[in-house]
Amino acid sequence: MSRDLDRIDRRILEELEADGRLSIVELATRVNLTNTPCSERVRRLERSGYIDGYRANLNMPKLGYGHLTIVQVSLSATGGDNSLDDFNLAVKDIAEVENCMMVAGSFDYLLTVRTRDMVHFRDVLGDVINKLPGIMHTNSFAVMEVVKDGQEFRGLSAPA
Numbered sequence: 001m002s003r004d005l006d007r008i009d010r011r012i013l014e015e016l017e018a019d020g021r022l023s024i025v026e027l028a029t030r031v032n033l034t035n036t037p038c039s040e041r042v043r044r045l046e047r048s049g050y051i052d053g054y055r056a057n058l059n060m061p062k063l064g065y066g067h068l069t070i071v072q073v074s075l076s077a078t079g080g081d082n083s084l085d086d087f088n089l090a091v092k093d094i095a096e097v098e099n100c101m102m103v104a105g106s107f108d109y110l111l112t113v114r115t116r117d118m119v120h121f122r123d124v125l126g127d128v129i130n131k132l133p134g135i136m137h138t139n140s141f142a143v144m145e146v147v148k149d150g151q152e153f154r155g156l157s158a159p160a
Contacts, residue, residue, distance in 0.1 A: 005050070008033065012041055013050060020054040057150065065114045068143040069121050071129065073109040076136040086133035096124045107139070118142070 005013075011031045015022060022030070028038035045051045060066065077083050084102070087109070091100045099112040111129070115121040121140075130138060 009041060009045060009050075012038070012045065016042070016051065016054075060114055064116055067115045067117050067121055068146065069113045069115070069125075070141040070143060071111040071113055071125070072107040072139040072141075073111060073129075073132075074107045074136045074138070075109075075134040077134065078108055083134035087135075090132050094124070094128055096120075096128075 008031055012027065015027055015030050024035050024039045024042070027042070028035045031038060033041070042051070073087075075083055075087060088100075088102075091097055091109075091111070096113050096115050097111050098114045099110075101110045102108060103110050113121060113124060113129070115124055121142075125138065125140065129135070
């Protein structure tokens with residue numbers, strides 16, 4: 001955490017992370033500021049990149065996409081050629097892939113894949129993911145329950 005954030009900045013970030021639709025009036029009340037200084041701080045946090053943007057969290061099961069699978073991906077090669085770049089570019093075009101993270105360890109990538117059901121997942125895995133550039137093999141894990149979801153980080157108030 002950057003040293004240029006004070007306690008109030010951290011509180012603003014926490015409050016907006018919990019509810020990005022807060023009005024400046026409500027946010028100012030929660031962080032014990034008046035409206036103008038609060039608004040100026042939010043604009044500064046946006047300009048400096050601490051706030052990347054605002055978005056709605058959709059209820060994917062309610063939208064018909066209740067099946068979540070974690071997929072470990074191992075590439076046949078990861079050095080010297082463009083295999084990582086090719087994979088990175090191609091995976092971004094798969095609508096069902098919610099997250100793609102390159103990891104250090106016994107495999108190369110960890111994907112979270114959101115589909116309607118197991119049949120849909122099998123189609124995506126076989127027809128799309130396993131045909132990505134450089135794929136050697138995948139391991140899939142059906143998620144039984146999501147215990148914590150999202151990037152909400154509650155350590156912002158802790159001293160830097």
